[in-house]
Amino acid sequence: MIQQIVFIILAALTIGSALGVIVVRHTVYAALFLVLTFVASAGLWLLLEAEFLALVLVLVYVGAVMVLFLFIVMMLDTDTQSLRQGLVRYAPLGVVVALIVFAEIGYVVYSREMGVSFGTPLPRAGDFSNTRELGQAIYTAYGFPFEIAGVILLVGIVAAIMLTLRRRQGVRHQNIAKQVRVNAKRGRLRIVHMPSESRTGEKNP
């Protein structure tokens, strides 16, 4: 009973904040609504007993990805008034497409048994560890895909750095590698042998 109440509250919060993402005028508010959507979804995932992924969703998405979004939104100086001009013009098309997609999904979901009976699962025992189960699956059966996921993250890092790296022409800057590579004794320093002079002016041998 209390699970149903929690489900209804969190589902309403998820749907409402997802609607807020697409209709709100300011991009910063849209990003914050998306944060609220993720947090409410994490609550729903806790209800489905996927504790590890719920925490990962909050840590990775709310903590990293959405902060990156907010950072970019605040870095780019955009005109918020003109960014929302077409909303009313395209609203009927968007609503119609959304209703059609929702009706299709609803038809598929509610009209078929899909050959599997979905009984309500029993709650897990108190000492059941979702993280242990997930880790055992990832590091045994899904070991190779897990390494590919690491490679994908590496490619993401390299691509993001290469895309945003720029060398402006005509700006004086240090090339530290070149400075380190210089051999001062042979390249730019010349030692001249000359006789030293004493105070009285006579030359020392």
Added chain:
Amino acid sequence: MITLFDFLALSGALFAIGLAGIFLNRKNVILLLMCVELLLLAANFNFIAFSRYLNDISGQVFVFFILTVAAAEASIGLAIVVVLFRNRSSINVDDIDSLKH
């Protein structure tokens, strides 16, 4: 009791909202990326709901991989947006039509 179909309906609604956002919003590239995140979240919902009701951990492993790919996608997408803004001084979708002309 909460059935599987409640979760599937919720995920379908999230997916429809994300799709509607892509259609509604013809101006702001960053908002398009946010709508893609909504679509991926809806897919993750399906995986986790089926994982729970079929009592199979593999669904959660796939959600793990989808989160990885979504993080890489967000970082590269935002890098592209930054480069776009640097070159065109605008992130308006209507301005990005060089290939059309």
